[in-house]
Amino acid sequence: MNKNPYSPIKAQIKEVIDETPNIKTFVIELEEEMEFSTGQFVQLTVPGAGECPFTPSSKTGKTALMDITVMKAGAATAVLHEKKPSDIVYVRGPYGNGFPLDRLRDRELLIVGGGCGMAPLRSLLHEILSDRNRYPRVIMLYGCKTPRDMLYGDSFGEWGEEFEIHKAADKADSSWDGKQGVVTELFKDIKVDAAKCVAVVVGPPVMMKFASLELSKMGVSDDRIIVSLEKNMTCGFGKCRHCLVGPYYVCKDGPVFEYGQVKDLPDVWD
Ligand SMILES: Cc1cc2nc3c(=O)[nH]c(=O)nc-3n(C[C@H](O)[C@H](O)[C@H](O)COP(=O)(O)OP(=O)(O)OC[C@H]3O[C@@H](n4cnc5c(N)ncnc54)[C@H](O)[C@@H]3O)c2cc1C
Ligand code: FES
Missing domain, CATH: 3.40.50.80 (Nucleotide-binding domain of ferredoxin-NADP reductase (FNR) module)
Structure with a gap:
Protein backbone atom coordinates (compact mmCIF):
# COMPACT_ATOMS: atom_id res chain seq x y z
CA MET A 1 0.00 0.00 0.00
CA ASN A 2 1.35 3.48 -0.87
CA LYS A 3 2.06 5.67 2.12
CA ASN A 4 -0.03 8.85 2.38
CA PRO A 5 2.49 11.55 1.30
CA TYR A 6 1.17 13.90 3.98
CA SER A 7 1.61 11.43 6.83
CA PRO A 8 4.52 12.52 9.02
CA ILE A 9 6.92 10.70 11.31
CA LYS A 10 6.63 11.37 15.03
CA ALA A 11 9.73 12.92 16.57
CA GLN A 12 10.78 13.81 20.10
CA ILE A 13 12.76 16.92 20.93
CA LYS A 14 15.96 15.77 22.66
CA GLU A 15 17.73 19.09 23.15
CA VAL A 16 17.09 22.79 22.60
CA ILE A 17 20.11 25.00 21.96
CA ASP A 18 19.79 28.79 22.28
CA GLU A 19 21.80 30.10 19.35
CA THR A 20 20.94 33.81 19.23
CA PRO A 21 18.18 35.95 20.79
CA ASN A 22 15.70 34.74 18.11
CA ILE A 23 17.18 31.48 16.79
CA LYS A 24 17.19 28.04 18.44
CA THR A 25 18.41 24.65 17.28
CA PHE A 26 16.17 21.69 18.08
CA VAL A 27 17.84 18.30 18.14
CA ILE A 28 15.03 15.87 17.33
CA GLU A 29 14.85 12.10 17.26
CA LEU A 30 12.52 10.57 14.68
CA GLU A 31 10.71 7.31 15.30
CA GLU A 32 11.91 6.12 11.86
CA GLU A 33 15.16 6.97 10.12
CA MET A 34 15.00 9.45 7.26
CA GLU A 35 17.62 9.88 4.54
CA PHE A 36 18.27 13.45 3.40
CA SER A 37 20.98 15.23 1.46
CA THR A 38 22.39 18.66 2.15
CA GLY A 39 20.06 21.52 1.12
CA GLN A 40 16.89 19.41 1.12
CA PHE A 41 14.09 20.46 3.47
CA VAL A 42 11.46 18.81 5.68
CA GLN A 43 7.96 19.89 6.67
CA LEU A 44 7.76 20.07 10.47
CA THR A 45 4.43 20.15 12.30
CA VAL A 46 4.21 22.00 15.57
CA PRO A 47 1.08 20.42 17.09
CA GLY A 48 -1.78 22.90 17.29
CA ALA A 49 0.25 25.67 15.63
CA GLY A 50 0.98 24.64 12.05
CA GLU A 51 3.45 23.12 9.64
CA CYS A 52 6.60 24.87 8.35
CA PRO A 53 9.45 24.00 5.99
CA PHE A 54 12.95 23.84 7.52
CA THR A 55 16.28 22.70 6.14
CA PRO A 56 18.06 20.35 8.56
CA SER A 57 21.34 21.89 9.69
CA SER A 58 22.99 18.62 10.74
CA LYS A 59 25.07 15.96 9.05
CA THR A 60 23.28 14.33 6.14
CA GLY A 61 22.64 10.67 5.44
CA LYS A 62 20.20 8.12 6.83
CA THR A 63 19.51 9.13 10.38
CA ALA A 64 16.95 9.31 13.16
CA LEU A 65 18.65 12.34 14.72
CA MET A 66 18.32 15.70 13.04
CA ASP A 67 19.13 19.31 13.96
CA ILE A 68 16.56 21.88 12.92
CA THR A 69 17.61 25.51 13.39
CA VAL A 70 14.63 27.84 13.65
CA MET A 71 14.32 31.60 13.60
CA LYS A 72 11.25 32.95 15.37
CA ALA A 73 9.33 34.46 12.43
CA GLY A 74 5.61 34.21 13.25
CA ALA A 75 2.87 32.09 14.79
CA ALA A 76 4.18 28.50 14.42
CA THR A 77 7.84 29.25 15.00
CA ALA A 78 6.92 31.23 18.16
CA VAL A 79 5.13 28.15 19.56
CA LEU A 80 8.06 25.94 18.52
CA HIS A 81 10.44 28.23 20.41
CA GLU A 82 8.48 27.44 23.61
CA LYS A 83 9.03 23.68 23.18
CA LYS A 84 11.22 21.76 25.60
CA PRO A 85 13.09 18.43 25.55
CA SER A 86 10.66 15.45 25.45
CA ASP A 87 7.98 17.47 23.60
CA ILE A 88 6.66 15.95 20.36
CA VAL A 89 6.72 17.32 16.80
CA TYR A 90 6.07 15.61 13.45
CA VAL A 91 8.26 15.59 10.36
CA ARG A 92 7.67 14.58 6.73
CA GLY A 93 10.02 14.65 3.80
CA PRO A 94 12.71 15.15 2.79
CA TYR A 95 11.77 17.33 -0.16
CA GLY A 96 13.54 19.33 -2.84
CA ASN A 97 16.74 18.94 -4.74
CA GLY A 98 19.53 19.95 -2.34
CA PHE A 99 22.93 21.38 -3.22
CA PRO A 100 24.57 20.00 -6.40
C1 LIG B 1 12.62 25.39 1.72
C2 LIG B 1 12.57 26.25 2.97
C3 LIG B 1 13.48 26.02 3.98
C4 LIG B 1 13.45 26.81 5.14
N1 LIG B 1 14.37 26.55 6.11
C5 LIG B 1 14.34 27.25 7.25
C6 LIG B 1 15.24 26.96 8.31
O1 LIG B 1 16.07 26.04 8.23
N2 LIG B 1 15.15 27.71 9.43
C7 LIG B 1 14.23 28.71 9.57
O2 LIG B 1 14.19 29.36 10.62
N3 LIG B 1 13.37 29.01 8.58
C8 LIG B 1 13.39 28.29 7.44
N4 LIG B 1 12.47 28.57 6.46
C9 LIG B 1 11.46 29.63 6.69
C10 LIG B 1 10.36 29.09 7.61
O3 LIG B 1 9.69 28.04 6.97
C11 LIG B 1 9.39 30.21 7.97
O4 LIG B 1 10.03 31.18 8.73
C12 LIG B 1 8.22 29.64 8.75
O5 LIG B 1 7.42 28.84 7.92
C13 LIG B 1 7.38 30.77 9.32
O6 LIG B 1 6.27 30.18 9.96
P1 LIG B 1 5.44 30.96 11.09
O7 LIG B 1 4.12 30.31 11.23
O8 LIG B 1 6.25 31.07 12.33
O9 LIG B 1 5.32 32.38 10.49
P2 LIG B 1 4.05 33.04 9.79
O10 LIG B 1 3.19 33.59 10.89
O11 LIG B 1 3.42 32.10 8.83
O12 LIG B 1 4.76 34.16 8.97
C14 LIG B 1 5.70 35.06 9.55
C15 LIG B 1 6.55 35.66 8.46
O13 LIG B 1 7.32 34.61 7.83
C16 LIG B 1 7.02 34.57 6.44
N5 LIG B 1 6.95 33.17 6.04
C17 LIG B 1 5.96 32.29 6.32
N6 LIG B 1 6.21 31.10 5.77
C18 LIG B 1 7.39 31.23 5.12
C19 LIG B 1 8.19 30.38 4.34
N7 LIG B 1 7.83 29.12 4.07
N8 LIG B 1 9.33 30.86 3.84
C20 LIG B 1 9.70 32.11 4.06
N9 LIG B 1 9.01 32.97 4.77
C21 LIG B 1 7.86 32.55 5.29
C22 LIG B 1 5.67 35.24 6.28
O14 LIG B 1 5.54 35.78 4.98
C23 LIG B 1 5.72 36.30 7.36
O15 LIG B 1 6.44 37.43 6.91
C24 LIG B 1 12.48 27.82 5.28
C25 LIG B 1 11.55 28.04 4.27
C26 LIG B 1 11.59 27.27 3.14
C27 LIG B 1 10.60 27.51 2.05
S1 FES C 1 4.52 23.52 -1.86
FE1 FES C 1 2.89 22.59 -2.92
S2 FES C 1 3.51 22.75 -4.96
FE2 FES C 1 5.23 23.45 -3.86
Whole structure:
Protein backbone atom coordinates (compact mmCIF):
# COMPACT_ATOMS: atom_id res chain seq x y z
CA MET A 1 0.00 0.00 0.00
CA ASN A 2 1.35 3.48 -0.87
CA LYS A 3 2.06 5.67 2.12
CA ASN A 4 -0.03 8.85 2.38
CA PRO A 5 2.49 11.55 1.30
CA TYR A 6 1.17 13.90 3.98
CA SER A 7 1.61 11.43 6.83
CA PRO A 8 4.52 12.52 9.02
CA ILE A 9 6.92 10.70 11.31
CA LYS A 10 6.63 11.37 15.03
CA ALA A 11 9.73 12.92 16.57
CA GLN A 12 10.78 13.81 20.10
CA ILE A 13 12.76 16.92 20.93
CA LYS A 14 15.96 15.77 22.66
CA GLU A 15 17.73 19.09 23.15
CA VAL A 16 17.09 22.79 22.60
CA ILE A 17 20.11 25.00 21.96
CA ASP A 18 19.79 28.79 22.28
CA GLU A 19 21.80 30.10 19.35
CA THR A 20 20.94 33.81 19.23
CA PRO A 21 18.18 35.95 20.79
CA ASN A 22 15.70 34.74 18.11
CA ILE A 23 17.18 31.48 16.79
CA LYS A 24 17.19 28.04 18.44
CA THR A 25 18.41 24.65 17.28
CA PHE A 26 16.17 21.69 18.08
CA VAL A 27 17.84 18.30 18.14
CA ILE A 28 15.03 15.87 17.33
CA GLU A 29 14.85 12.10 17.26
CA LEU A 30 12.52 10.57 14.68
CA GLU A 31 10.71 7.31 15.30
CA GLU A 32 11.91 6.12 11.86
CA GLU A 33 15.16 6.97 10.12
CA MET A 34 15.00 9.45 7.26
CA GLU A 35 17.62 9.88 4.54
CA PHE A 36 18.27 13.45 3.40
CA SER A 37 20.98 15.23 1.46
CA THR A 38 22.39 18.66 2.15
CA GLY A 39 20.06 21.52 1.12
CA GLN A 40 16.89 19.41 1.12
CA PHE A 41 14.09 20.46 3.47
CA VAL A 42 11.46 18.81 5.68
CA GLN A 43 7.96 19.89 6.67
CA LEU A 44 7.76 20.07 10.47
CA THR A 45 4.43 20.15 12.30
CA VAL A 46 4.21 22.00 15.57
CA PRO A 47 1.08 20.42 17.09
CA GLY A 48 -1.78 22.90 17.29
CA ALA A 49 0.25 25.67 15.63
CA GLY A 50 0.98 24.64 12.05
CA GLU A 51 3.45 23.12 9.64
CA CYS A 52 6.60 24.87 8.35
CA PRO A 53 9.45 24.00 5.99
CA PHE A 54 12.95 23.84 7.52
CA THR A 55 16.28 22.70 6.14
CA PRO A 56 18.06 20.35 8.56
CA SER A 57 21.34 21.89 9.69
CA SER A 58 22.99 18.62 10.74
CA LYS A 59 25.07 15.96 9.05
CA THR A 60 23.28 14.33 6.14
CA GLY A 61 22.64 10.67 5.44
CA LYS A 62 20.20 8.12 6.83
CA THR A 63 19.51 9.13 10.38
CA ALA A 64 16.95 9.31 13.16
CA LEU A 65 18.65 12.34 14.72
CA MET A 66 18.32 15.70 13.04
CA ASP A 67 19.13 19.31 13.96
CA ILE A 68 16.56 21.88 12.92
CA THR A 69 17.61 25.51 13.39
CA VAL A 70 14.63 27.84 13.65
CA MET A 71 14.32 31.60 13.60
CA LYS A 72 11.25 32.95 15.37
CA ALA A 73 9.33 34.46 12.43
CA GLY A 74 5.61 34.21 13.25
CA ALA A 75 2.87 32.09 14.79
CA ALA A 76 4.18 28.50 14.42
CA THR A 77 7.84 29.25 15.00
CA ALA A 78 6.92 31.23 18.16
CA VAL A 79 5.13 28.15 19.56
CA LEU A 80 8.06 25.94 18.52
CA HIS A 81 10.44 28.23 20.41
CA GLU A 82 8.48 27.44 23.61
CA LYS A 83 9.03 23.68 23.18
CA LYS A 84 11.22 21.76 25.60
CA PRO A 85 13.09 18.43 25.55
CA SER A 86 10.66 15.45 25.45
CA ASP A 87 7.98 17.47 23.60
CA ILE A 88 6.66 15.95 20.36
CA VAL A 89 6.72 17.32 16.80
CA TYR A 90 6.07 15.61 13.45
CA VAL A 91 8.26 15.59 10.36
CA ARG A 92 7.67 14.58 6.73
CA GLY A 93 10.02 14.65 3.80
CA PRO A 94 12.71 15.15 2.79
CA TYR A 95 11.77 17.33 -0.16
CA GLY A 96 13.54 19.33 -2.84
CA ASN A 97 16.74 18.94 -4.74
CA GLY A 98 19.53 19.95 -2.34
CA PHE A 99 22.93 21.38 -3.22
CA PRO A 100 24.57 20.00 -6.40
CA LEU A 101 27.67 18.54 -4.71
CA ASP A 102 29.05 17.18 -7.99
CA ARG A 103 29.29 20.78 -9.21
CA LEU A 104 30.91 22.08 -6.01
CA ARG A 105 33.72 19.52 -5.75
CA ASP A 106 37.26 20.22 -7.04
CA ARG A 107 36.52 23.94 -7.40
CA GLU A 108 37.19 27.13 -5.54
CA LEU A 109 34.06 27.14 -3.41
CA LEU A 110 32.84 30.48 -2.15
CA ILE A 111 30.08 30.22 0.46
CA VAL A 112 28.13 33.36 1.34
CA GLY A 113 25.77 33.11 4.30
CA GLY A 114 23.59 35.38 6.36
CA GLY A 115 20.80 35.08 8.94
CA CYS A 116 19.14 31.69 9.15
CA GLY A 117 20.64 30.87 5.74
CA MET A 118 23.49 29.43 7.78
CA ALA A 119 21.23 26.45 8.66
CA PRO A 120 21.50 24.71 5.27
CA LEU A 121 25.08 25.93 4.97
CA ARG A 122 26.00 24.25 8.27
CA SER A 123 24.87 20.93 6.81
CA LEU A 124 26.87 21.71 3.65
CA LEU A 125 29.96 22.45 5.78
CA HIS A 126 29.50 19.08 7.54
CA GLU A 127 29.38 17.46 4.11
CA ILE A 128 32.56 19.24 2.98
CA LEU A 129 34.41 18.28 6.16
CA SER A 130 33.48 14.63 5.64
CA ASP A 131 34.94 14.68 2.11
CA ARG A 132 37.59 17.36 2.67
CA ASN A 133 40.01 16.43 -0.13
CA ARG A 134 37.39 17.09 -2.79
CA TYR A 135 37.14 20.76 -1.78
CA PRO A 136 40.62 22.22 -2.26
CA ARG A 137 39.73 25.81 -1.39
CA VAL A 138 36.71 26.91 0.61
CA ILE A 139 36.12 30.57 1.41
CA MET A 140 33.21 31.61 3.59
CA LEU A 141 31.77 35.10 3.87
CA TYR A 142 29.38 35.40 6.77
CA GLY A 143 27.15 38.30 7.75
CA CYS A 144 24.98 38.98 10.80
CA LYS A 145 23.18 42.00 12.21
CA THR A 146 25.12 42.27 15.47
CA PRO A 147 27.70 40.04 17.21
CA ARG A 148 24.86 38.60 19.36
CA ASP A 149 23.13 37.41 16.18
CA MET A 150 26.06 35.32 15.05
CA LEU A 151 24.72 31.82 14.41
CA TYR A 152 26.83 28.75 15.35
CA GLY A 153 29.45 31.03 16.90
CA ASP A 154 30.99 28.01 18.71
CA SER A 155 31.74 26.26 15.40
CA PHE A 156 33.63 29.13 13.79
CA GLY A 157 36.88 28.16 15.55
CA GLU A 158 36.83 24.68 14.01
CA TRP A 159 35.68 25.97 10.62
CA GLY A 160 38.38 28.64 10.70
CA GLU A 161 41.05 25.91 10.84
CA GLU A 162 39.75 24.40 7.60
CA PHE A 163 38.30 27.28 5.62
CA GLU A 164 39.12 30.93 4.86
CA ILE A 165 36.51 32.81 6.86
CA HIS A 166 35.61 36.48 6.63
CA LYS A 167 32.80 37.87 8.72
CA ALA A 168 30.89 41.12 9.00
CA ALA A 169 28.32 42.52 11.43
CA ASP A 170 26.02 45.36 10.36
CA LYS A 171 26.57 46.89 13.80
CA ALA A 172 29.81 45.78 15.42
CA ASP A 173 30.97 46.31 19.02
CA SER A 174 34.30 45.93 20.84
CA SER A 175 33.82 42.13 21.09
CA TRP A 176 33.73 41.75 17.29
CA ASP A 177 36.83 40.51 15.49
CA GLY A 178 35.37 40.88 11.99
CA LYS A 179 34.43 43.78 9.78
CA GLN A 180 31.62 46.28 10.31
CA GLY A 181 29.15 46.44 7.43
CA VAL A 182 26.99 44.25 5.26
CA VAL A 183 28.25 40.91 3.99
CA THR A 184 28.86 42.22 0.46
CA GLU A 185 31.58 44.50 1.92
CA LEU A 186 33.63 41.33 2.40
CA PHE A 187 33.98 40.73 -1.34
CA LYS A 188 36.60 43.52 -1.31
CA ASP A 189 38.81 41.35 0.93
CA ILE A 190 38.99 38.23 -1.20
CA LYS A 191 40.52 37.15 -4.47
CA VAL A 192 39.02 34.24 -6.36
CA ASP A 193 39.66 32.80 -9.78
CA ALA A 194 36.27 33.53 -11.37
CA ALA A 195 36.78 30.79 -13.95
CA LYS A 196 37.28 28.14 -11.26
CA CYS A 197 34.87 29.47 -8.66
CA VAL A 198 31.42 28.18 -7.75
CA ALA A 199 29.47 30.23 -5.21
CA VAL A 200 26.70 29.12 -2.87
CA VAL A 201 24.69 32.01 -1.48
CA VAL A 202 22.01 31.48 1.19
CA GLY A 203 20.35 34.12 3.32
CA PRO A 204 17.62 36.74 3.27
CA PRO A 205 16.44 37.45 -0.31
CA VAL A 206 17.92 40.95 -0.42
CA MET A 207 21.30 39.61 0.68
CA MET A 208 21.22 36.86 -1.96
CA LYS A 209 20.35 39.42 -4.62
CA PHE A 210 23.20 41.81 -3.82
CA ALA A 211 25.74 39.05 -3.20
CA SER A 212 24.86 37.50 -6.57
CA LEU A 213 25.22 40.88 -8.30
CA GLU A 214 28.64 41.27 -6.68
CA LEU A 215 29.67 37.81 -7.86
CA SER A 216 28.52 38.65 -11.40
CA LYS A 217 30.72 41.78 -11.29
CA MET A 218 33.65 39.56 -10.29
CA GLY A 219 33.05 37.48 -13.42
CA VAL A 220 31.38 34.43 -11.87
CA SER A 221 28.83 33.23 -14.43
CA ASP A 222 25.14 32.94 -13.51
CA ASP A 223 25.15 29.16 -13.73
CA ARG A 224 27.91 28.98 -11.12
CA ILE A 225 26.08 31.06 -8.54
CA ILE A 226 23.84 28.74 -6.51
CA VAL A 227 21.04 30.17 -4.36
CA SER A 228 18.41 28.57 -2.12
CA LEU A 229 14.95 30.16 -2.18
CA GLU A 230 12.35 30.33 0.58
CA LYS A 231 8.74 30.56 -0.55
CA ASN A 232 5.51 29.83 1.30
CA MET A 233 4.76 26.15 0.98
CA THR A 234 1.96 23.76 1.75
CA CYS A 235 2.39 20.29 0.26
CA GLY A 236 6.15 20.29 -0.31
CA PHE A 237 6.03 17.98 -3.31
CA GLY A 238 4.59 19.77 -6.32
CA LYS A 239 0.81 19.42 -5.86
CA CYS A 240 -0.62 22.62 -4.34
CA ARG A 241 1.15 25.32 -6.43
CA HIS A 242 1.69 27.55 -3.36
CA CYS A 243 5.38 27.82 -4.02
CA LEU A 244 5.23 28.63 -7.72
CA VAL A 245 7.85 31.14 -8.92
CA GLY A 246 7.70 31.73 -12.67
CA PRO A 247 7.82 28.23 -14.22
CA TYR A 248 9.28 26.57 -11.11
CA TYR A 249 7.90 24.82 -8.07
CA VAL A 250 10.34 25.89 -5.37
CA CYS A 251 9.52 22.72 -3.39
CA LYS A 252 10.25 20.30 -6.24
CA ASP A 253 12.48 22.07 -8.77
CA GLY A 254 14.33 23.81 -5.90
CA PRO A 255 14.75 25.12 -3.31
CA VAL A 256 18.27 25.24 -4.79
CA PHE A 257 18.57 27.06 -8.12
CA GLU A 258 21.20 28.54 -10.35
CA TYR A 259 21.01 32.33 -10.09
CA GLY A 260 20.52 32.48 -13.87
CA GLN A 261 17.32 30.42 -13.60
CA VAL A 262 15.59 32.79 -11.19
CA LYS A 263 17.26 36.21 -11.27
CA ASP A 264 14.65 37.87 -13.49
CA LEU A 265 11.54 36.14 -12.13
CA PRO A 266 8.98 38.24 -10.22
CA ASP A 267 8.85 38.14 -6.39
CA VAL A 268 12.08 36.19 -5.99
CA TRP A 269 14.06 38.88 -4.18
CA ASP A 270 11.18 40.45 -2.12
C1 LIG B 1 12.62 25.39 1.72
C2 LIG B 1 12.57 26.25 2.97
C3 LIG B 1 13.48 26.02 3.98
C4 LIG B 1 13.45 26.81 5.14
N1 LIG B 1 14.37 26.55 6.11
C5 LIG B 1 14.34 27.25 7.25
C6 LIG B 1 15.24 26.96 8.31
O1 LIG B 1 16.07 26.04 8.23
N2 LIG B 1 15.15 27.71 9.43
C7 LIG B 1 14.23 28.71 9.57
O2 LIG B 1 14.19 29.36 10.62
N3 LIG B 1 13.37 29.01 8.58
C8 LIG B 1 13.39 28.29 7.44
N4 LIG B 1 12.47 28.57 6.46
C9 LIG B 1 11.46 29.63 6.69
C10 LIG B 1 10.36 29.09 7.61
O3 LIG B 1 9.69 28.04 6.97
C11 LIG B 1 9.39 30.21 7.97
O4 LIG B 1 10.03 31.18 8.73
C12 LIG B 1 8.22 29.64 8.75
O5 LIG B 1 7.42 28.84 7.92
C13 LIG B 1 7.38 30.77 9.32
O6 LIG B 1 6.27 30.18 9.96
P1 LIG B 1 5.44 30.96 11.09
O7 LIG B 1 4.12 30.31 11.23
O8 LIG B 1 6.25 31.07 12.33
O9 LIG B 1 5.32 32.38 10.49
P2 LIG B 1 4.05 33.04 9.79
O10 LIG B 1 3.19 33.59 10.89
O11 LIG B 1 3.42 32.10 8.83
O12 LIG B 1 4.76 34.16 8.97
C14 LIG B 1 5.70 35.06 9.55
C15 LIG B 1 6.55 35.66 8.46
O13 LIG B 1 7.32 34.61 7.83
C16 LIG B 1 7.02 34.57 6.44
N5 LIG B 1 6.95 33.17 6.04
C17 LIG B 1 5.96 32.29 6.32
N6 LIG B 1 6.21 31.10 5.77
C18 LIG B 1 7.39 31.23 5.12
C19 LIG B 1 8.19 30.38 4.34
N7 LIG B 1 7.83 29.12 4.07
N8 LIG B 1 9.33 30.86 3.84
C20 LIG B 1 9.70 32.11 4.06
N9 LIG B 1 9.01 32.97 4.77
C21 LIG B 1 7.86 32.55 5.29
C22 LIG B 1 5.67 35.24 6.28
O14 LIG B 1 5.54 35.78 4.98
C23 LIG B 1 5.72 36.30 7.36
O15 LIG B 1 6.44 37.43 6.91
C24 LIG B 1 12.48 27.82 5.28
C25 LIG B 1 11.55 28.04 4.27
C26 LIG B 1 11.59 27.27 3.14
C27 LIG B 1 10.60 27.51 2.05
S1 FES C 1 4.52 23.52 -1.86
FE1 FES C 1 2.89 22.59 -2.92
S2 FES C 1 3.51 22.75 -4.96
FE2 FES C 1 5.23 23.45 -3.86
